[in-house]
Every structure is written in C-alpha cells, then in structure tokens.
Amino acid sequence: MISEEKLKILTESAKYDVSCSSSGSNRKNEGGTGNGYVAGCCHSFTPDGRCISLLKMLLSNDCIFRCKYCMSRADSDVPRVTATPEEVCELVMDFYKRNYIEGLFLSSAVHRSPDYAMEQLLVTVKKLRTEYHFHGYIHLKGIPHADEKLVREAALYADRMSYNIELPSEQSLKLLAPQKSKESLLLPMRQLQRERNIFKAEKRKGHFLPAGQTTQMIVGASPEPDGQILRLTQSLYRVTGLKRVYYSSYMPVVHDSLLPEVPAGERREHRLYQADWLLRFYGFSAEEIVEEDGNLSLELDPKCAWAMRNLHLFPIEVNRAPLEALLRVPGIGARSAYKILEARKYTKLDFSGLKKMRVVLKRARHFITAGGKFYGAEGEAIRGYLGAAEAKQNAVQLSLFSDRETVLSALTGEL
Amino acid sequence: MIYFYDGTQTSFLTAFLLAYGDADAVLTSGSMQLALGEETRFVKADPARAKKAEKRLLALDAGCMEDLSTLLRSGDCDRDMVAMNYMRRIAEQGGPVRNMLADDAVLAAVECMRRVSFEVHRFHGFLRFMESESGALYAPISPDNDIADLLLPHFRKRLPAYPFVIHDVRRKKAAVYDGVNTFVAPLERAEVVLSADETAWQALWKNYYRSVNIPSRERLKQMRGYMPVRYWKFMPEFRGE
Numbered sequence A: 001m002i003s004e005e006k007l008k009i010l011t012e013s014a015k016y017d018v019s020c021s022s023s024g025s026n027r028k029n030e031g032g033t034g035n036g037y038v039a040g041c042c043h044s045f046t047p048d049g050r051c052i053s054l055l056k057m058l059l060s061n062d063c064i065f066r067c068k069y070c071m072s073r074a075d076s077d078v079p080r081v082t083a084t085p086e087e088v089c090e091l092v093m094d095f096y097k098r099n100y101i102e103g104l105f106l107s108s109a110v111h112r113s114p115d116y117a118m119e120q121l122l123v124t125v126k127k128l129r130t131e132y133h134f135h136g137y138i139h140l141k142g143i144p145h146a147d148e149k150l151v152r153e154a155a156l157y158a159d160r161m162s163y164n165i166e167l168p169s170e171q172s173l174k175l176l177a178p179q180k181s182k183e184s185l186l187l188p189m190r191q192l193q194r195e196r197n198i199f200k201a202e203k204r205k206g207h208f209l210p211a212g213q214t215t216q217m218i219v220g221a222s223p224e225p226d227g228q229i230l231r232l233t234q235s236l237y238r239v240t241g242l243k244r245v246y247y248s249s250y251m252p253v254v255h256d257s258l259l260p261e262v263p264a265g266e267r268r269e270h271r272l273y274q275a276d277w278l279l280r281f282y283g284f285s286a287e288e289i290v291e292e293d294g295n296l297s298l299e300l301d302p303k304c305a306w307a308m309r310n311l312h313l314f315p316i317e318v319n320r321a322p323l324e325a326l327l328r329v330p331g332i333g334a335r336s337a338y339k340i341l342e343a344r345k346y347t348k349l350d351f352s353g354l355k356k357m358r359v360v361l362k363r364a365r366h367f368i369t370a371g372g373k374f375y376g377a378e379g380e381a382i383r384g385y386l387g388a389a390e391a392k393q394n395a396v397q398l399s400l401f402s403d404r405e406t407v408l409s410a411l412t413g414e415l
Numbered sequence B: 001m002i003y004f005y006d007g008t009q010t011s012f013l014t015a016f017l018l019a020y021g022d023a024d025a026v027l028t029s030g031s032m033q034l035a036l037g038e039e040t041r042f043v044k045a046d047p048a049r050a051k052k053a054e055k056r057l058l059a060l061d062a063g064c065m066e067d068l069s070t071l072l073r074s075g076d077c078d079r080d081m082v083a084m085n086y087m088r089r090i091a092e093q094g095g096p097v098r099n100m101l102a103d104d105a106v107l108a109a110v111e112c113m114r115r116v117s118f119e120v121h122r123f124h125g126f127l128r129f130m131e132s133e134s135g136a137l138y139a140p141i142s143p144d145n146d147i148a149d150l151l152l153p154h155f156r157k158r159l160p161a162y163p164f165v166i167h168d169v170r171r172k173k174a175a176v177y178d179g180v181n182t183f184v185a186p187l188e189r190a191e192v193v194l195s196a197d198e199t200a201w202q203a204l205w206k207n208y209y210r211s212v213n214i215p216s217r218e219r220l221k222q223m224r225g226y227m228p229v230r231y232w233k234f235m236p237e238f239r240g241e
C-alpha cells in the first residue's frame, strides 16, 4: 500500500489541474472491474466546492523542467517522490471497488527525460487495463517532447488524454515554461486527433481515447486578453477537435519576478467558462462574444453583454422563435429552451406558464414577449436589471470547474 | 372518499380504478388525519383488477408504468396524489402527457420523478462500500426515496466479481448481489466484520480527500449544495478519526 506521505505529495502537486471530469466514455466491463459512465459521476465534494470524480495524482513530482509557475520545477526545494506503477494500480483498484472514485487522472512531472516519464505512465495504464482488468475511467496527461510511439500506445488504454497548453501564447510559454514550446503541445494533440479519426473511420477494434482530448490554460499569469484566449479556444474546438478547454485562474504558489504576486480574479475565470459554453452549446462564435484585443465584461455575463450590443434583435416571441433564437436570450438556458419548444406544441405560452415551467424570467423578460405581452425594460435601462439579477445568483453560480457542474450546466445551464 | 392502499403498485392500480370516477377522491398509503364524517375505504390489492387498469393505461402511454413505479418510490409526502393526478391526466388526455409541462399535475409528477432519479444518480457517486472479511462489500445508505434496488444494475455491471449488500437502514431492507443473482430482502441490522486492510484504506482515502482540497478557495455553501449534509453519514471522509 502506498504511504500516506507519498500520496499526499503526489496529490498536492496534481490538484491545481482543474479537469476532473469522468464523462464521455461508455467503456464496457469486459470481464474485470469497472466501466465508463457517459454522463460522468461525482463521488465527493471537497470544501473548495470541487467535485472528486477521479483519483488525481502525479506518478512523480521529480522534474527536470523549469516552468516558473510550478512547485515541482527542477530548481524548487521540495521533497521528491515517485510512485511505482504497482502502487498506483493497487490504489486505483481498492479505491474504485469501495466506490470512492470513478477512475484515475494520472499525470507526471518530466521525470529523468520526456520519454522515460511517458513510458512510466504508459506502463501504469497498460498494467491497469491488462493485468488488473480495470475498465473504469482513465485520464492520462501527455508529456511534451515524448516519442510519438509511446503517446500513440498510451491512447489505446486511456479514455482521455490531455496536453495542457498552460499559456495562451508562444511568447508567454517561452518566458514562463522555457522547455515547452507551442509545437511540443499542439503537435501531439493534432497527431492524436488524426489517429482517433482514422481509428473511428476504420471501425477498428478496441478503444482509442473514447472521451477525446482536453486542455487547460492558466489565466492571469501572462498578459493575453480574453479575446485572444477565446479565439485560441475556438480553434481548439473547431480545428483540433478538443472536447473541453479548462481555464484555471492563476494562483501564486511560487514566487518569481516574472509572475504576478496576486491571484487572478475568479470572476474572470467564471466569465471565460460562460463564454466557452456559448461557443459549445449556444451557437456563438468567438468573434460575436468579444473583440480580439478585448476582455469580457466583468459586470455582465457574456450572453447579456452580447444581447445589449444587439438590442435590435429583441424582443422575440417565445411561441414562435426558433431554437437558435431562444438559446440567445439572456437567462434562457438550453434546458429551458427545449422545455419551451415542447410545451408550446400543446398550448400557447404566457408569462405565468413560463413561470410554472421554472423558466427564470429575471433577465429573459427584457428580451421576450409571450403571447404578445412584454414585461421588460427598454434600451439601456435593462443593463441595471441584468447586473442585479446576476448578483443574486452568484452564491450558486461561481466556480465552474466541478464535474456535476459540467454535466448539469451543459443540460441546464441557465446562462 | 379517502382510499387507503398499501403503497404497492398493484394496490395503487386497484385503488385507482375504484377512485377514478370520484372527482374528490383522496388516495393515500400513509396515515392521515380524518375529518369528522369523512368516508374511508381500505383497498386490498386485487391483481386481476390491477392488471386491467395497467393494460388500459399502457395502451395510452407505453411508458406510464415505469413512471408510476418511480413515483411510488418517492419519499415526498404528497406522492400518492401526485401519482393519482398524473395517471388521471393520461386517462383524460388519452395519451402520453409527460411533455405538457405547463400542466400542474404533469409538472408535479415530472419533478417528483426527477427527484427520485436524481437521487439514484447521486448514490452512484456517494455510496460507500466497505470490505468485509469474506471480500463481500457492504454499503449502508439512508436515501430519501425507496431506491436501494434501483442501484443494483449499476454496481453489478461495475463490480461483477464482488458480492455486495446495499443496506437501506431507514427502510430496513437490503438490495443484494450474491455474485450471480440480485434480489431484495428485509434486513434489520447487519453485523459486518471488516477485512484486515479496510481501516487503512479508509484512512488513505481521508488523507487523499484532505490533500486534494484547495483551502484558499473554501466554498462550503456550494459544497453542501452539491452534496447535502444528510448524505455524509456513511462517507468515511466525513467521519472523525
């Protein structure tokens, strides 16, 4: 059994990775233990409000790289530990059968060399799948600069892989993560995506990253504006075919003259997630949301901000508007939009009907008519109401990086 | 007229058939305060009648018996009337009504069903097994709704090699997988002898739980929103040393 001290160190160095989702894989139990849960599943919540879905840890924190923002970097004075593949496998199996976790999120520092670190990750997941017959969820981090053969083989065993872009521009990467380069991160992502497509097209047997790839960007450690970040995000979704982009607002865990001393605002992170949803589920493009060198409004959520710039498109009539238009109404989320589509087949909707259906009207009422009736404010006066409506919701809405949130917001997010 | 029934689906359907014509009918499986002069009737389950009702309703909505089963598992105190009104709407409408979301009776039923299935989903995550000496797994639960057996398929698929017992300590019943079959049985108390390593694994899990938290970002309110305190009781990460 792995020692408490070792697990503590390997967990604490992995916990700032915000992706914890266990969704997207329907891997079956083929004689052994475990299976996928397409919608993802939270097993616990920590006092910081985040979901525990996967056992999130590093295989080793013993790094030869020197990324300025990272406490495992080669020149930092921390205790170094490395777990054996067996220790990790045993831990996963025993946690999993007690239903503590949905699977494993395994990452590693660049231990000895990129190839060595990647190989150790590969050995671990391969062992889990072939010797321990584990069919639960595995998310594996890729090591930049590692041999592509190792990466390709790992993809046969993992449900999801991720290379963290970390910094939204080549320049910042050079400055803060000198051993990484944009290419060392983007090339393996593109390679994996290409091979995943081929794998699917040829209907090959087995699995090749059924839950796809994700990435993460640190926000606020470097000067890139939201407009630039969201354009990068958009191309990662559209061109590279990623499933999710995570944002993690910068927290100073190490001190360096090149890094800001203060944590980045969580509100900015929150706004980026909202904009990200608009890209993925609401049919918006990055260009509609914010100009390239601009930042998202902290005062209004991005959908409200967009609507305020496009008041000439409103109000729309809920009994007639097509789905795409409903989805663009501030305060009407995907779930409400679908409810409206269903319910209006049977009856003409008025405001009391909408209320009964639990459609939140605080913001929406300024942008819709129901049965020809309008109860909103006009023009710029709306702005004040929108800000106030959000302030009330904040207790529940802030922080978006828990797994249940991912799932529910996709379905119910009332943006 | 107040119709008392025993909470089972057969008994519900028997009562439903009897009460259908009575616009003021009240259906209940619990105890209730009777007003003076209130007429009451105790309905005994009648399989033949229940079958008849079931057939008629199924002809109108092929999914309605599943809905009914879900509704009758609810721990809400008004679930009998919610179920009654919902089934009545199906009969009146002559077809499925579940998408008529501006209808009060439908909305009440849909929300009640959602609470039940949401709790099933929650327990897929929040349930905690402990390992016994024999290797079988044991999980005590105390859910709001009567869902122990609904958890069987999920865990059986996931852990086919481990016999397990999911013990609803509130309703004193157990959903069991013996390694081959699943079944439900009454269970008052369980004596579990833990395996040699069980305590150590629980300690390691608590240690992990503490390490993965980011203390500078404390959001207890949100945490409790996602995982209400009533579910913590059987989770090792919330039990003191």
Ligand code: SF4
Binding pocket: A063, A064, A065, A066, A067, A070, A071, A072, A073, A074, A108, A109, A110, A177
């Ligand atoms: S590669 Fe960079 S981010 Fe990763 S562990 Fe090493 S120093 Fe930290």
